Amino acid sequence: MAVIIDGKALAAEVDQDTKKQVDSLLKRGLEPHLVVILVGDNEASQIYVRNKSRRAEKLGIKSTVIKLDADTSEQDLLDQIEKLNTDDSVHAILVQMPLPDQINEFKVIETISPKKDADGFNPVNVGRLSAGQMDHTPVACTPKGIMKMLEKYQVNVDGKNVVVVGRSNIVGKPMSYLLLNANATVTVAHSHTANLKQLTKTADILVVAVGKTHFIKVQDIKDDAVVIDVGMDRDENGKLTGDVEFSSADKVASFITPVPKGVGPMTISMLMQQTVELAKWSKE
Ligand code: GUN
Numbered sequence: 559m560a561v562i563i564d565g566k567a568l569a570a571e572v573d574q575d576t577k578k579q580v581d582s583l584l585k586r587g588l589e590p591h592l593v594v595i596l597v598g599d600n601e602a603s604q605i606y607v608r609n610k611s612r613r614a615e616k617l618g619i620k621s622t623v624i625k626l627d628a629d630t631s632e633q634d635l636l637d638q639i640e641k642l643n644t645d646d647s648v649h650a651i652l653v654q655m656p657l658p659d660q661i662n663e664f665k666v667i668e669t670i671s672p673k674k675d676a677d678g679f680n681p682v683n684v685g686r687l688s689a690g691q692m693d694h695t696p697v698a699c700t701p702k703g704i705m706k707m708l709e710k711y712q713v714n715v716d717g718k719n720v721v722v723v724g725r726s727n728i729v730g731k732p733m734s735y736l737l738l739n740a741n742a743t744v745t746v747a748h749s750h751t752a753n754l755k756q757l758t759k760t761a762d763i764l765v766v767a768v769g770k771t772h773f774i775k776v777q778d779i780k781d782d783a784v785v786i787d788v789g790m791d792r793d794e795n796g797k798l799t800g801d802v803e804f805s806s807a808d809k810v811a812s813f814i815t816p817v818p819k820g821v822g823p824m825t826i827s828m829l830m831q832q833t834v835e836l837a838k839w840s841k842e
Contacts, residue, residue, distance in 0.1 A: 560785070560811040563707050569823035572706065573617060576831050580618040583837060590837035591620040592650040592676060592829075593642055597635065597661065598628035603654045610652070613826050619833055622648075632661045636669050643671040649837035650676035652829070655728075673840065676833060678702075679727065687735045694839050696832050701733035703824030704765065704786055705740070711813055713763065713784050716741040721758050723747045723774070723801075724767035729788055733765055766801040776806035785814040788821050 580590060592614050596607045607623055614621035626635065635653070642648045651674045657663050672682035678696035686695040708715060720737050724730035725748040734744045742763070747754050749768075755778045758764055766774050767788035779785060789801030800817030808814050815821050 560808040560814040561711065562808070563711055563786075563813055563815045563820060565703075565707065565815060565820040565823045568707060568710055569703075569827040572824070572827040572831060573613075576827070576834055577617045579834050579838075583834065584618060588837060588841065589620050589647075590650070590834050591622070591648050592652065592833045593622045593624060593648050595624045595626065595635070595638065595651070595653045597626045597630050597654070598658050600656065603656075607654055610826060610829065613830055614833070617830055619830060628658050630658070630661070632665065635661055635666060639666065639669045643669075643674060646840075648674065649840055650674055650833040652676040672696075674836060676829060676836065677728075678732065678832070684727075684732070687732060687739075690739050692739060694842075696836060697736065698728055698732040699828040699832060700729050700767075700788060700821060700825045701736050702832070703828040704733060704788075704821060705736050706828065707786070707815065707821070707824060708763075708784070713813060715763060718742050718762040719745070719760060720763040720765065721745050721747055721761035722765045722767070723754070723758065724765075724769075724788070726767065729767040733767070737763075768801050770801055771799050772801070772803040774802045774807070776803065776810055779807055779810050781810050782812040783810070785811040786821065787815050787817050789817055790822060791817075 594607050594610055611621040611623050642651050651670050653666050667679045670680055672680045675683050675696050678698045683695050687697055715737055720742040722730050722734050725746050734746045737744045747757055758778045759780050761783055763784040765786040771791040771793050785802055785807055787800035787802040791799050793799045798818050804816060
C-alpha cells in the first residue's frame with residue numbers, strides 16, 4: 559500500500575512558515591500586498607478568488623480584489639495592470655483565468671510586471687525558469703507545490719524517469735522545467751502522444767494533469783512509482799475526483815497524492831509564499 563501524501567497538512571505547515579515571515583516583514587514596516595483581478599462572473603473563478611483572499615487575510619497579507627465586468631475591454635484591463643505595476647504598495651498581481659473571449663490572455667500575462675508576477679506566468683519568468691535561473695524567479699504555484707511535496711516526503715528526483723502527462727502553461731510545462739532543473743529525466747506526454755499508457759508505465763514518478771476523471775488506472779502505473787494527481791474533476795455523481803483512479807492505484811504506487819487534500823491545498827499556500835517573496839525581493 560502506498561504512502562498517502564498529505565497535501566492539506568503540508569499546506570498548513572507552509573502557511574505557518576509564511577505567517578512567521580509576514581509577521582517579521584510587518585515589524586519592518588513592509589505589508590505584503592496581493593491584488594487579484596477577476597473579470598466576469600465565472601462561478602469557479604469566484605470561488606478560487608474568494609479562497610485566495612481569505613487565505614491571504616488569515617496570514618496577514620493584504621489582499622485587494624478588483625472585480626471587472628464581463629464586457630471589460632482588453633485595453634481597460636491592460637491599463638489597470640499598468641497602474642498596479644507602478645504602484646509601490648502592490649507586490650503581487652494575479653489575473654484570474656480564464657478571461658472572456660475579447661481579451662487575449664497572453665497579452666495580459668505579458669503586461670504584468672515580471673517583478674509582480676504572482677503566478678510566474680510572464681514569459682520573462684518562464685524564460686528564467688527554463689534557463690535554470692531559479693533565484694528571484696516566481697514560478698507557477700501548482701508545480702512549485704508539487705516539488706515541495708516531493709521534497710517533504712524525501713522523494714529523490716535526481717536521475718529518475720519522470721513522465722508528466724499534460725503540457726499546459728500552468729502545470730505541465732513549468733513542472734517539466736522544475737524537474738529537469740532538479741536533474742530528473744523528463745518526458746512530457748499529451749493528447750497526441752503515441753502509446754501514452756505504455757509510456758506512463760515506465761515512469762518512476764508520474765505527474766498527471768489532464769483534467770479527465772480516472773484517466774490513469776492501476777495497469778498504467780509501474781510498481782512502486784510515485785504518483786502525483788493534479789486533476790480536479792467531477793465524476794458522474796458530481797463528486798470531486800482526480801485524473802488517477804486512486805482506489806486501485808494506491809495498491810501499486812509507493813507514494814500517491816489523493817484528491818481532494820493532495821495537490822490542491824498546496825497551490826494557494828505556494829501563492830501566499832510567493833507573494834511574500836515578491837514583497838521581500840522588491841526591497842532588495
Ligand atoms: N485559473 C485556474 N488556475 C489558475 C492559476 O493558477 N492562476 C490564474 N491566474 N488563474 C487560474
